[in-house]
Amino acid sequence: xxxxxxxxxxxxxxxxxxxxxxxxxxxxxxxxxxxxxxxxxxxxxxxxxxxxxxxxxxxxxxxxxxxxxxxxxxxxxxxxxxxxxxxxxxxxxxxxxxxxxxxxxxxxxxxxxxxxxxxxxxxxxxxxxxxxxxxxxxxxxxxxxxxxxxxxxxxxxxxxxxxxxxxxxxxxxxxxxxxxxxxxxxxxxxxxxxxxxxxxxxxxxxxxxxxxxxxxxxxxxxxxxxxxxxxxxxxxxxxxxxxxxxxxxxxxxxxxxxxxxxxxxxxxxxxxxxxxxxxxxxxxxxxxxxxxxxxxxxxxxxxxxxxxxxxxxxxxxxxxxxxxxxxxxxxxxxxxxxxxxxxxxxxxxxxxxxxxxxxxxxxxxxxxxxx
Numbered sequence: 173x174x175x176x177x178x179x180x181x182x183x184x185x186x187x188x189x190x191x192x193x194x195x196x197x198x199x200x201x202x203x204x205x206x207x208x209x210x211x212x213x214x215x216x217x218x219x220x221x222x223x224x225x226x227x228x229x230x231x232x233x234x235x236x237x238x239x240x241x242x243x244x245x246x247x248x249x250x251x252x253x254x255x256x257x258x259x260x261x262x263x264x265x266x267x268x269x270x271x272x273x274x275x276x277x278x279x280x281x282x283x284x285x286x287x288x289x290x291x292x293x294x295x296x297x298x299x300x301x302x303x304x305x306x307x308x309x310x311x312x313x314x315x316x317x318x319x320x321x322x323x324x325x326x327x328x329x330x331x332x333x334x335x336x337x338x339x340x341x342x343x344x345x346x347x348x349x350x351x352x353x354x355x356x357x358x359x360x361x362x363x364x365x366x367x368x369x370x371x372x373x374x375x376x377x378x379x380x381x382x383x384x385x386x387x388x389x390x391x392x393x394x395x396x397x398x399x400x401x402x403x404x405x406x407x408x409x410x411x412x413x414x415x416x417x418x419x420x421x422x423x424x425x426x427x428x429x430x431x432x433x434x435x436x437x438x439x440x441x442x443x444x445x446x447x448x449x450x451x452x453x454x455x456x457x458x459x460x461x462x463x464x465x466x467x468x469x470x471x472x473x474x475x476x477x478x479x480x481x482x483x484x485x486x487x488x489x490x491x492x493x494x495x496x497x498x499x500x501x502x503x504x505x506x507x508x509x510x511x512x513x514x515x516x517x518x519x520x521x522x523x524x525x526x527x528x529x530x531x532x533x534x535x536x537x538x539x540x541x542x543x
Contacts (some may be wrong), residue, residue, distance in 0.1 A: 181278035183447030190423035199521035201229035222257040292319035300444035326450025348455035356460040369433040384410035392534035430460040437467035463496035
């Protein structure tokens with residue numbers, strides 16, 4: 173296989189929360205020139221301006237556009253300059269070029285880059301999210317039709333995608349860097365209040381009422397919420413003397429954060445935005461040695477129900493926290509260890525890399541002559 177180029181088009185920014193795209197692309201970038209192209213960024217500019225910056229294994233690229241204060245998608249008319257600017261930066265491909273999509277709204281931009289292969293990694297049902305673009309459903313179908321290979325980030329997502337595209341779809345639930353989180357040093361419980369904690373983005377997928385009710389049900393505990401607030405008004409966050417918001421923390425600091433928890437929480441709401449999610453944090457909590465309490469998110473129940481306590485409401489969460497205060501049941505450890513081995517990011521990226529190479533080989537093979 174000749175040297176090849178990877179161009180990732182993502183609705184998420186490389187420097188935001190370290191999650192599926194960063195874990196996978198940082199590994200794939202080890203063997204190919206990699207560009208991470210982000211959604212247009214509304215800024216105080218009078219005309220679109222292309223920006224780029226080397227960041228670890230990738231080169232970040234983003235287009236600053238006028239209209240600060242509002243969200244701008246890849247397909248927004250104010251971002252029409254993106255295709256020409258990006259094509260000028262990358263140049264015409266002189267080797268196999270893979271375009272890897274995280275949002276179907278970037279399909280047209282990806283096509284302008286003359287890809288050899290198009291990969292679509294479906295990590296979320298973006299059309300169900302708050303303030304989603306009305307074009308997402310139609311763009312999703314077009315992208316599934318166009319992509320050479322499709323990956324899905326969870327079982328529920330996989331079922332939804334294969335209903336639209338029966339073949340060429342590969343299930344890759346999110347993984348974990350187990351060694352990173354195994355470094356969590358548990359803070360001794362003696363002399364401090366017990367802590368039930370959540371780490372992740374705080375948006376419409378989190379059941380804020382449940383968090384408020386849990387804090388009320390556990391007055392002798394601290395409930396700690398760690399992560400950035402997105403798409404909701406921070407003023408709407410519930411408040412209580414024992415409810416603490418710590419803000420976002422870098423990925424490298426998360427083991428220390430989790431070391432201060434006694435129980436890890438996944439208080440996820442029930443609506444369209446959570447119907448198909450498969451939270452990465454499940455495995456991260458388990459790798460840190462924590463007991464986990466979650467609402468009955470379908471993929472969590474299916475994949476982790478034997479090692480995660482499922483609770484329906486604040487009373488159930490509070491009872492589970494009290495029961496798990498001293499740690500995870502020892503009998504769960506073999507199953508947890510097996511899950512962590514099976515779902516390593518290294519292994520997932522390697523299997524994806526093999527499928528990508530096969531797609532590139534197929535695309536580069538000379539067509540058979542016809543009589």
